[in-house]
Amino acid sequence: MHEEIPEVEETLRVERAAKRLVTEVQDLMKTARYRKRCFDQIEGITANNKEPVAEVEHLRRQLEAADQKTAELEAQNQNLVGQLNNKERERISLEAEVTYLQEGNSRVTAECGRLKEDNEKLARGQSQLQDHTTKMKEELKRTRSTRVASALSKAQLQDGYVAYPWDKKMRDTLRATNSSCYFSMLVLPKAWDNNACHYESFDDTLARANAWFCSSQASGIPIDLMTVQSEALLTKISGETASASVNSSSLSDLSNVTNATLYGFEDYHGVDIGVVKAARLWYSCIGGELLLEIPLEDCDTRLGFAISRTEEGFIYISSVIEDDKESEAPSTRSGLCNLFNLANEASKLLIISRVSNEKVLPWMISSSGAVRCFDTTSLSQKLSLHRLAARPIQLHLLAWEKPSGPAERIMCSPKLPPASTLLPQLHQNLVETIEGRVDVEEDYVGDLSFRLDDISFECSWV
Known part of the structure; x- marks a missing residue:
């Protein structure tokens, strides 16, 4: 059994080799037939191409011209290649310069970092200096305020006399020469008796002044009221009037003096002096x-x-x-x-x-x-x-x-x-x-x- 197996394998191998041989022969026959057909076609084409020989010659000359142009283009290409090489060298040089600049930029960056640190140190020093300056200013201000307050407490205003052109002012500003436009009426208190020892109250004097002024306006006098004031007139008194008025004007009875028109006092020589309180009415003209x-x-x-x-x-x-x-x-x-x-x-x-x-x-x-x-x-x-x-x-x-x-x-x-x-x-x-x-x-x-x-x-x- 074991002996039949190699024989079968050999048979199969031979069959396969035969088949490959047959296949190769068939391929060669196909290739021969194809070549034959090609040669026949070439002969037919050659026979047909005898007529356009002149055209082929023309095309050959054009090909030569094209070759010449190609040579020229190749020369230009060589020139461009040379320029390209120059550019490449320039690029390499620029790259080297860029590298140098980058290195310089790195150095500058490092220097900027160092300067930034110095600037921060300087800012801290400036802040400390500013705080110290503020403290010094406050101290100086307190010292200056103390000096100014001391000088202010000791300062005194100075006064004096200055000349004034009275003649010119009175001549230029007054409507009537050396005379004002203010008028007054002095109203004395009304006496109770002919001896003028007792008088009506100051309110009565003011009422009489008011009546006179209103009557004047009603009569057609163009005047306008400015103010009313009390005016003290000194007179000599004696007898009961002196004793009554002097005693009533003591410090314990000053409230009665307010509305009184006659009060008195005793001078250093023992003379009784009376003060009659009159009313002075100031008025002016409406139209001047x-x-x-x-x-x-x-x-x-x-x-x-x-x-x-x-x-x-x-x-x-x-x-x-x-x-x-x-x-x-x-x-x-x-x-x-x-x-x-x-x-x-x-x-x-x-x-x-x-x-x-x-x-x-x-x-x-x-x-x-x-x-x-x-x-x-x-x-x-x-x-x-x-x-x-x-x-x-x-x-x-x-x-x-x-x-x-x-x-x-x-x-x-x-x-x-x-x-x-x-x-x-x-x-x-x-x-x-x-x-x-x-x-x-x-x-x-x-x-x-x-x-x-x-x-x-x-x-x-x-």
Whole structure:
């Protein structure tokens, strides 16, 4: 059995070799047939290609030209290769430089790190220095504050006298030379008896001052209240008045002195001195004072206006004559006639405050209640003397409103500002109040707002 197995394997091997041989033979036969067909095709193609030989020659020449161009391109390529090599060398050089720069950058980075550490150290030192400086400043401030406080406690203000141009100021700023625009009325306390030993209280004095001022405004006087103050007047007392007033003014009874109008004290020589408490009322004109200058001529025989006085002691222009055709009166030339007519139309009084810069307003109310003021007769005589001496008259009038323009300083021409500027319209109830108090008499001239005194017009004409 074992002997048959090698024989079978040999048989199988031979069969396989035969099959491979047959296969190879078949392949060779196929290759021969294929070559034969190829040769036949080549012969056919060669026969067919005999005609385009010229074209092949042309193509050969083109091929040669192409070869020449290829050679040229190869030369250019060699040149480009050389340039590329140069660029490569430059790249290598740049890479070396970049490497050097990177190394330098590393060194710079290391240096920056070191500088950063130094900067941090410096910042810490600066912070410590700043803290030390702050402490020093606070210490210096406390020391300086102590010195300043000490100097402040010892400092003293210095005063002295400086020159002041009084003449120039009084000449340039005051409407009336060397005279103020403030007026006052001194009201003495009312006496109980003729001996003036006992007086009414200070409240009564204030009430009388208030009544006088309100009555003046109701009469048409353009004044405005500024203030009221008490004023002490010294007088010599004796007898029961001295003992009563001196004892009442002791330190244990000072509360009674507040409303008392008479209190006393004893001086070092044993003389009893009494103090009378009066009330001083300060007032001013609503519109200020207007200066009216009346020019005079040698041929003037009259001034052309009359003056009167109110119950409160104010002197005013009561009437002005109409100018005749033959001669012109000074009142017409100065504009007083026109101003008076405007006052009549507005129901106002032309109050005279000064004559030749001398005040002619009332200034005191006595303990008996009489108003101390100027007499119209003596004033008329003085104005007449001005006319006889042909010296111009300067009258200051109380205005109801401050005028605008040249009329504020002086009026020396018949042309006057509008009536509403100098003498504004009164309220209707004020006019009615004034009219209710007018005493109409035969010599009445002008509007009902003018009240006449006991002196007639004939004796006060100038």
